[in-house]
Amino acid sequence: MPSRSRSWPSAVFDAMQVLIPTSLQSYTRVSRVEAVGSTLGEVLADLERQFPGMRFRMVDEQDRLRPHMRVFVNGQALHNLALPLQPGHDVNIVQALSGG
Amino acid sequence: MARTSAPPASRKPAPKTAAKKAPRPRAQPPRRLVVLVATRKGAWLLHGDARRKTWQVDGPHFLGHIVSHLRLDPRDGRTLLAAAKTGHLGPTVFRSTDLGRHWKEAAQPPAFAKVPDAGAGVAGVAARAVDHTFWLTPGHASEQGTWYAGTSPQGLFRSDDGGIHWSPFSGINDDPQYREWMGTVQDGTPDGPKLHSIIVDPRDAAHLFFAMSGGGVHESRDGGRTWRTLVKGLEVVGGFDPSTITFHDPHCVRLCPSNPDRLYQQNHCGIYRLDRPGDEWVRIGRKMPKSVGDIGFPLVVHPRRDDTAWVFPMDGTSVWPRTSPQGRPAAYVTRNSGKTWQRQDVGLPEGQAWWTVKRQAMTGDAQDPVGLYLGTTSGELWMSRDEGAGWHCIARHLPEIYAVEVAELA
Numbered sequence: 001m002p003s004r005s006r007s008w009p010s011a012v013f014d015a016m017q018v019l020i021p022t023s024l025q026s027y028t029r030v031s032r033v034e035a036v037g038s039t040l041g042e043v044l045a046d047l048e049r050q051f052p053g054m055r056f057r058m059v060d061e062q063d064r065l066r067p068h069m070r071v072f073v074n075g076q077a078l079h080n081l082a083l084p085l086q087p088g089h090d091v092n093i094v095q096a097l098s099g100g
Numbered sequence: 101m102a103r104t105s106a107p108p109a110s111r112k113p114a115p116k117t118a119a120k121k122a123p124r125p126r127a128q129p130p131r132r133l134v135v136l137v138a139t140r141k142g143a144w145l146l147h148g149d150a151r152r153k154t155w156q157v158d159g160p161h162f163l164g165h166i167v168s169h170l171r172l173d174p175r176d177g178r179t180l181l182a183a184a185k186t187g188h189l190g191p192t193v194f195r196s197t198d199l200g201r202h203w204k205e206a207a208q209p210p211a212f213a214k215v216p217d218a219g220a221g222v223a224g225v226a227a228r229a230v231d232h233t234f235w236l237t238p239g240h241a242s243e244q245g246t247w248y249a250g251t252s253p254q255g256l257f258r259s260d261d262g263g264i265h266w267s268p269f270s271g272i273n274d275d276p277q278y279r280e281w282m283g284t285v286q287d288g289t290p291d292g293p294k295l296h297s298i299i300v301d302p303r304d305a306a307h308l309f310f311a312m313s314g315g316g317v318h319e320s321r322d323g324g325r326t327w328r329t330l331v332k333g334l335e336v337v338g339g340f341d342p343s344t345i346t347f348h349d350p351h352c353v354r355l356c357p358s359n360p361d362r363l364y365q366q367n368h369c370g371i372y373r374l375d376r377p378g379d380e381w382v383r384i385g386r387k388m389p390k391s392v393g394d395i396g397f398p399l400v401v402h403p404r405r406d407d408t409a410w411v412f413p414m415d416g417t418s419v420w421p422r423t424s425p426q427g428r429p430a431a432y433v434t435r436n437s438g439k440t441w442q443r444q445d446v447g448l449p450e451g452q453a454w455w456t457v458k459r460q461a462m463t464g465d466a467q468d469p470v471g472l473y474l475g476t477t478s479g480e481l482w483m484s485r486d487e488g489a490g491w492h493c494i495a496r497h498l499p500e501i502y503a504v505e506v507a508e509l510a
Contacts, residue, residue, distance in 0.1 A: 023189055053205045057189040060229035061211035068188040095188040 016043060016085065019092040024058070027051040035091070040071060041081035043091060058093065068096040132509045133465055134199070135473055136180070137481060138167035141499035143182055145200055152471050152485050155494050161200055169460060171236045172507035173262075175244055181263045183233035183249070191232045193249070195263045199509075208265040209233070210249050210257040212273055228253055228273075235460070237298040240305030250295030254282045254312045258324070269324055281315045281345040289313050296459065297353035301360050309353060309363070316348035317365070333381035335369040351397045352459040359406035364438075366399040366411055366459070373438050384438025388413065392425045392432070392443075398462035402470060402487075407437040410444075410464070410488060412457040412474060422477075423454040431462075431472070431488050447491035448482070455480070460503035475501025 015034035025031060028051055035050070037043035041063070048055035058069045063081055065071065071078045072092040073085060085091070135146040135155070144159030161167075165184040173179040178199050185191040193206040215227035230251045239246025239258075249257040249266060256269040272278050282293060294313050301307035306323040309330070317330040329345055336347040349368035356362040361376040364384075371385030371394045385394025395416030402408035410433050415421045424430070430445035455478040462474040472484040479498035484491045 023186060052207065053192065056209060056211070057192065060190060061214055062227045062229055063214070064229065066188070066190050066229075 014087040021095050027054040070094050136170040136505040138170040138503040139499040143167040143170050168234045169236045169503045185232045210266040234294045235296040240300050248298040252292035252294045254295040283346045299355045311350035311353045314349045316345040352399045354401045356401045356406040358404050362406045364409045370394045397459035400464045403466045408435050414456045427452050427454050444488035461501050465506045475504040
């Protein structure tokens with residue numbers, strides 16, 4: 001994982017833990033990463049900054065979560081990228097239990 | 101993702117240009133070939149010797165990804181592009197400049213323009229998202245790094261940097277008339293409506309074709325600024341009006357490299373040929389055996405003879421089983437521009453073979469005699485070293501095969 005800028009220490013303090021599903025670990029190489037943002041959309045933008053290409057695999061060009069992608073924050077399912085998040089929230093990105 | 105837009109299209113008649121004579125292709129001396137196999141669960145490369153006798157398997161690449169198309173850039177003989185997604189993840193394009201040893205994802209994959217209110221897009225039609233990139237076509241030999249892509253739902257895209265960044269043709273993708281012709285997902289094929297058969301005239305980089313299932317065949321003579329439809333003579337499903345472009349379902353269109361004024365088409369409603377400057381397709385599938393019919397998906401043209409083409413018929417009766425007719429797979433060849441057809445099934449299963457061949461899953465090389473290659477929905481790769489006279493299986497137990505291409509290595 002790329003190291004964060006030393007000139008922005010508050011980002012470390014505000015960072016949220018984000019659980020990454022196996023299908024996206026080709027981008028992160030690990031199952032849990034840190035990201036910052038005051039909304040889910042900003043958190044996903046920060047993930048894209050750290051791991052280029054990752055966001056478009058989860059969110060389409062109309063800013064809609066793709067059909068089989070789910071995001072839970074502190075156990076609650078979120079669909080709205082504009083929803084506010086708080087520092088310390090746990091963000092879990094999972095893929096729906098669908099297959100074939 | 102910042103994107104640029106192609107100039108808005110209008111459907112004015114294309115300006116007439118003087119026909120240019122294409123150099124007559126010659127048979128290539130034997131060179132190493134690579135067969136590119138895209139499947140529902142990944143991609144494989146089969147490296148062949150110059151005699152096409154032995155094949156070395158390289159793969160899987162992108163195991164678990166749905167790979168719709170895998171193409172080698174003929175301009176450098178080593179750059180590969182793969183159109184991929186997974187069941188859960190969105191679509192992307194991967195690129196390799198070393199024949200698949202290393203892959204890098206496109207920085208800006210094909211994607212439609214962002215609509216401010218995604219609930220109501222162009223002319224009240226819902227905003228669209230690319231479900232998968234379906235078709236890849238390298239650009240003209242004179243335009244290094246140029247590629248075209250067709251998507252599902254129907255969209256046309258272009259890259260000028262070898263597939264790293266893709267820009268939409270807004271004059272197609274966002275045009276209200278084209279959107280009407282494209283219909284909705286309800287109107288499309290079972291795994292989504294598609295833009296395919298993107299063709300670049302080898303004589304003229306600005307002369308382009310594409311086809312849509314559904315939505316007809318379209319031609320541009322100015323690099324994609326303006327387009328005209330090319331559906332005259334094509335039939336549609338009984339009871340529908342052929343003047344409505346939405347009802348046209350071309351499955352695969354090919355241009356003859358030896359005569360770029362001739363195109364062949366496998367359509368939902370038959371096999372056709374078009375000779376320019378004429379603009380009316382002629383149904384040449386009527387001469388196919390009645391028990392087989394002239395429905396199918398793939399079509400291959402001979403690299404040096406414009407009177408020779410192959411199809412692989414499919415059962416398009418009743419509920420459209422999409423299997424080989426009677427469970428007896430066979431290619432059919434015409435060597436007289438469609439006047440007659442001959443069955444080519446030597447070596448193929450004689451019965452109880454309920455697979456078929458998708459529109460991108462049959463191709464030919466440029467050798468003499470021409471080698472033919474086809475991938476089946478049951479995961480077998482077959483080839484013929486003698487223009488279809490005999491077939492043998494060169495790989496089996498692969499996932500469902502979506503596309504097969506063959507290319508010569510630099």
